[in-house]
Amino acid sequence: MSAVTELGYVPNGSARALRSTRSRLAGAIIPTLNHAIYAAMVDGLESRLAESGVSLIINTSGYDNDIEFNQARLLVERGVESIVFVGANHHAKTLEMLDEKRVGYVFTYTNDPGETGAAIGFDNAKAGATGARFLHDLGHKKFAMIGGITKDNDRAQGRIDGFLSELEKLGHDRESVPVFEAPYDVESGRQAMESLMQVEDPATAVFCGSDILAAGAVKYCQAKGIDVPGKVSIMGFDNLEIAELTSPDLTTLEVPARNMGVHAADYTLADVKQHASMRQRELPLRLIVRGSTGARPD
Amino acid sequence: MSAVTELGYVPNGSARALRSTRSRLAGAIIPTLNHAIYAAMVDGLESRLAESGVSLIINTSGYDNDIEFNQARLLVERGVESIVFVGANHHAKTLEMLDEKRVGYVFTYTNDPGETGAAIGFDNAKAGATGARFLHDLGHKKFAMIGGITKDNDRAQGRIDGFLSELEKLGHDRESVPVFEAPYDVESGRQAMESLMQVEDPATAVFCGSDILAAGAVKYCQAKGIDVPGKVSIMGFDNLEIAELTSPDLTTLEVPARNMGVHAADYTLADVKQHASMRQRELPLRLIVRGSTGARPD
């Protein structure tokens, strides 16, 4: 060991991986790092893996499953021992390739482990339903939703579906609920809210698929002098740091983003024999009531 | 090639790397992914590298240079061809090891390339000076600063130094400017602002080392009914999305976070022969004036 330090020897990971067929490498494919919710998950994932000497290769797919397939292929080529995905919606050929190559994978932000995978997260439909029930219980009759883009995004779709289904169960007419899809940025949220308020007798309760969208919606109202929650209640999702910066601050559902990364790392690090018993891990969401929601205006 | 698709052949990257001594792997060591500014840089970095088939291993050091050394070592072991750092402040032994192992490196968020490195970013001291001049030109006489924790963080230190030096040049007494150090989160910014306003004749112009801190400061004032910018001007740094969500929205200096990542990737991808001519790349900052700053209260 003294020779090691003296000569500055560093083992060659490639040779070691080649010989031992263990790379100590994991991969993560997420939509983007520009959204705090994914960055936080990756932060938790990386930190936990690092404790066990596993390095993380990260790829951003831009919500595109075709790109994702190519990235997964490249990760296999790099020899990763497992891959962490976001959501359960992926090309069949992607997962088949991983199965064939004996590369494990975990889905996050969902509780659907698919045929052969594992899931660490929560039920997006149930979350949407929670939002619906909360707003219904405040007495609202006219609802709207601003959700994320649903293409290749089962989380966004699930939240919308859950919200609408629950409203229906509660006796509201599902067809009369306007649903906007918008990319996760403040300006898109603002625009969606603008369109939403153009109609004659607009919604008094708006459920948003992300705090980012809700922040844009609140911002629009603030600029136009529309009282929140006096005139319209706005509810967010995620409980990002921004949820406490808007005026009023946001009622929202807290998602355990960082924790999902930590648990995904634990799954990745666990012995393959244990995987069967870890196929599904549902983490609790927390409803956080702040100033952006209130009773239906008389 | 038809056999390749038929058999599902995927080349073995470890074997290829071993034989060719080229891993097509790069590393990044950043303080944390929980700060949008670093996440955005990594997003740009990863996207650009991916275009050229280079994968990115990412590590978070938590602003600790000892941890950083170990991560750099592990990255060398993994065979990365270059490492992207944040800032120019690193252990000498870290950089020496990389020099010895012929692993290239780039610093971001700084214009100081050190002895043997490269720098893609901006001059933090100059940025601090810009803040000082802007607030001085508004007529302010009493200043304060809420900066980041300066331990192992040359960017936070540089901004503070630049701010104070410029104030001195402009005829103010440097010693009378209170400087708070706070971790980059809203609550810490709020607390710092609270302490700052306790004194008898508090500052009328507060420069913050990050929009996050400025957001906390504005939030404190909003809660206490202190008029911003009527009573006190608050200036941020970074131009994060939150800068437009506070009330009032934040005057700030825009940092080209994503672009630094893209340019760092270009440096990484460039031929080693070209590196000498790319040692320093200064990207422009942009002063964005919004509602949180105004003239000195009579």
Added chain:
DNA sequence: TTGTAGGCGTTATCAC
């Protein structure tokens, strides 16, 4: 305990 041979999957080289 210390030493040595073989092979992991590539790629570069050299002989044909």
Added chain:
DNA sequence: GTGATAACGCCTACAA
């Protein structure tokens, strides 16, 4: 061109 061969650095197994 086409095809055989050696070597990258490490780990394991077996021999001394």
